[in-house]
Amino acid sequence: MDRLALLRRMMLIRSFESALAKRRDHGFQLLSSGAEGVAVGLCDALRNEDQLLCSGRSIAPSLARGLDPGAVMAELLGRIAGPNRGKAGRGHMAQPAAGFFGAHAVVGGNLAIAAGVALALQQRRSTAISVCVFGDGACGSGALHETLNIAALWKLPLLLVCDNNQIAIATPREQALAAARLSDLAAPFGIAAVTVDGTDVISVRDSATGLIANIRAGQGPGFLECISERFFSHSTATRETRSAAEMEVVWSRCPILRLTGQLRAEGVLASGAMEELQHDTDRQVLHAIAFAEASPFPNSAEALSHVD
Template sequence: MNSASGASAPGHQGRRTKAKDPAAAHDRRLLRDMLLIRRFEERCVELYSAAAIRGFVHLYIGEEAVAVGVHQALTEQDAVVSTYREHGHALARGVPPEAVMAEMYGRVTGCSRGRGGSMHLFEPGRRFYGGNAIVAGGLPLAAGLALADRMRGGDQVTCCFFGDGAFAEGEFHETANLAALWGLPVLFVCENNLYAMGTALAREHAQTDLAMRAASYGMAAWAVDGMDVRAVERAARSAVTSIRAGNGPHFLEARTYRFRAHSMYDPDRYRPKDEIAEWKRHDPVTGLTEALRASGRLTSGRLKKLEREVTEEVEAAVEAAGRAPEEPVDDLLRHVTGRDEEES
């Protein structure tokens, strides 16, 4: 008998095939992406302590929901501009963990050939333009990229991540004004983690509602819970859809929190311990995990599998970085502005 008669297919007698749940699969993917960032960053802490990674390192632990949620709304044709706290952005963008870790190690197989390190991840093939060490330095670049894309045609969006500290810089206000004036397709994502290095938001800004202030430039702007990856995704999709429709730049204030100090050098004495503990109760990774388990869309076995896959992926990146060569001394003058022009 054929399947229309109600008989089971050959080899599946007596078993029912579970219906696929695309929404559940998508949420599990969000969880996996956040887990990858979290475990990558935790491994970086260990490697930094062992002196395998040197220089400045700014961890993204606690803020994973912002990068992962926003990237759900972006395509490969869109551009992303980041800050010096960009490991999570790079991984969410699809830069391979091996290339990111090799860059952390200063090896030639890194996405910036080992020249940039933690603060200068760069992958033009994925339209990932920094890693910028200067606070607010990526904002004017985002406006330029958006203008170039619009002049070439198409509906590409430039997404620019920056912190609340950058909001106090002139580059933000100049860029926001110009982007709104020219109707540039820019998504401004302010990762408001309440501290510009060690300066609390209320000690730096007389008006702490950053979304409201951004709206004064004539762009759509609103705040979102940056500890909820699904809320971030919904907000980002709404904003990007509107930008692609020709409605000019949009601003998202993702209210989030970094669980670690500003950098590995920071003693972190400016934040109350109870404040950190309270924010950890809203951990984006734990929150989504518990929600999925409560709804029956994530079993213990599947969670263990996700953890195992992510751990293996990070360890493979560490091993590859450890084996990778350093850049030859003879190549150190290559790719230097002006030098290549002189030799050509």
């Protein structure tokens, strides 16, 4: 994608989340605002046949992967036009046929699953890879360390991407994790690991591309730490614990403003183009909402479908 397309995709996510958060009928949501650069940069480095897995913070990954915003909105609002017929919601949304193997809302729970997907790809001699996005909160879990070990031993085609927004619900990352950098966690296993600024979509994309080239070459897994920001509280149902002063710093690191600034400075973004982009993405979101609202909730009999 060119940089304008990357910008547009990040803006779509921001606009989508803003519209969603204003509603009262979404249960509760985990927003990605502030970390759009991670999902968008990463997905730009993937091929169609690759599979993306993520945590329950799934809106940016699913939209960045190219899922239809209307279908995603329908899933989040519990409508049958969602890819999972509204049964999964944000926490477990999936569309494997579109390269989005899906979210899994148990923190750290999708890491070994992603390694299993990588094992299946390796076993089939596929050139595709499996990619898992998870938060810094998952880095304390034993599942990560077990997975890193086996993935390294078996040279699995797996890219682990830590979207390090530096806070798990209300626990700052430095109070929860002893490692200096989270990419250091991969080092003992001999896994290629990089830390980048997750608010720089280009640097995320380029670092991911480099790691993925090694993975596709059969050199085993990679680990990418992206230091991002969480613009809002943990979820739409959780209170914010950071101070106003802290939030000023957080909001100053906006991936959209960062790219916009670069493009303006280079003269790539003409004056008025930003407003036009915003208008387009807002309209896209309105269409998504209309599509979702036109879809019914599942019939209550679906509580027993696809169980066994």
